Amino acid sequence: MAGDKELEEGAAFTPRFDANGLIVCVTVEAATREILMVAYMNQLALDKTIETGVAHYWSRSRGALWRKGDTSGQVQRVVSLSVDCDQDAIQLMVEAGGDGKACHTGRKSCFYRKLATEGGARRLVFAE
Amino acid sequence: MAGDKELEEGAAFTPRFDANGLIVCVTVEAATREILMVAYMNQLALDKTIETGVAHYWSRSRGALWRKGDTSGQVQRVVSLSVDCDQDAIQLMVEAGGDGKACHTGRKSCFYRKLATEGGARRLVFAE
Numbered sequence: 294m295a296g297d298k299e300l301e302e303g304a305a306f307t308p309r310f311d312a313n314g315l316i317v318c319v320t321v322e323a324a325t326r327e328i329l330m331v332a333y334m335n336q337l338a339l340d341k342t343i344e345t346g347v348a349h350y351w352s353r354s355r356g357a358l359w360r361k362g363d364t365s366g367q368v369q370r371v372v373s374l375s376v377d378c379d380q381d382a383i384q385l386m387v388e389a390g391g392d393g394k395a396c397h398t399g400r401k402s403c404f405y406r407k408l409a410t411e412g413g414a415r416r417l418v419f420a421e
Numbered sequence: 422m423a424g425d426k427e428l429e430e431g432a433a434f435t436p437r438f439d440a441n442g443l444i445v446c447v448t449v450e451a452a453t454r455e456i457l458m459v460a461y462m463n464q465l466a467l468d469k470t471i472e473t474g475v476a477h478y479w480s481r482s483r484g485a486l487w488r489k490g491d492t493s494g495q496v497q498r499v500v501s502l503s504v505d506c507d508q509d510a511i512q513l514m515v516e517a518g519g520d521g522k523a524c525h526t527g528r529k530s531c532f533y534r535k536l537a538t539e540g541g542a543r544r545l546v547f548a549e
Binding site for chain 1: 429430431432433434445447449453454455456458459471501502503504505506507510512524525526528531532533534535536538543544545546548
């Protein structure tokens with residue numbers, strides 16, 4: 294969080310990839326501001342996203358470029374891309390195509406379970 | 422994304438920390454759904470967050486537990502905590518205390534710059 298004026302206040306887009314060459318991306322449905330998913334991009338996925346206007350990620354499990362929607366039809370059209378203060382996180386505002394279910398479990402959002410605590414015990418409850 | 426039924430459909434909260442012992446956390450203002458920041462938690466920060474109802478993170482730059490607001494006054498009261506399908510990302514809905522400016526640059530959100538592309542050139546423009 295040490296201040297780096299150009300990084301934080303400049304106009305240069307200089308995303309900071311981690312040791313694995315990845316940057317975290319929070320993908321939000323533009324119309325509702327609902328967070329659909331959190332995924333990762335490498336330079337290639339980021340470039341493809343910017344150049345095509347459609348969200349691309351890097352699949353860590355498959356080790357491959359992943360154009361969201363290629364198999365599911367849930368193509369995500371980019372409405373805006375923003376970067377955080379120290380340029381190590383991206384927020385993607387999208388319009389979700391298909392039936393709008395971004396999660397591979399068939400739900401709209403990957404965040405479908407909330408933490409409940411009772412007497413110190415922790416369990417997940419389904420939000421929907 | 423390989424399906425793990427208990428991980429994805431179960432009630433057990435089993436957050437998956439990465440090789441550095443961290444999990445990414447997206448912190449959202451509950452009232453507006455605006456994303457305030459993206460930060461990281463280790464097991465300690467997550468436990469403290471759950472036990473106190475106030476957001477704690479792990480500062481990667483300082484290598485220290487960080488109770489948000491200790492120096493700034495921007496304490497974040499937890500409204501809800503959710504986890505994504507494969508339990509490697511957390512969404513924290515909060516009410517932000519103080520003047521509500523979560524970013525250390527003095528802005529409400531860390532995501533204050535959007536990418537603009539003109540003729541292939543990329544630059545950041547200030548959202549506000």
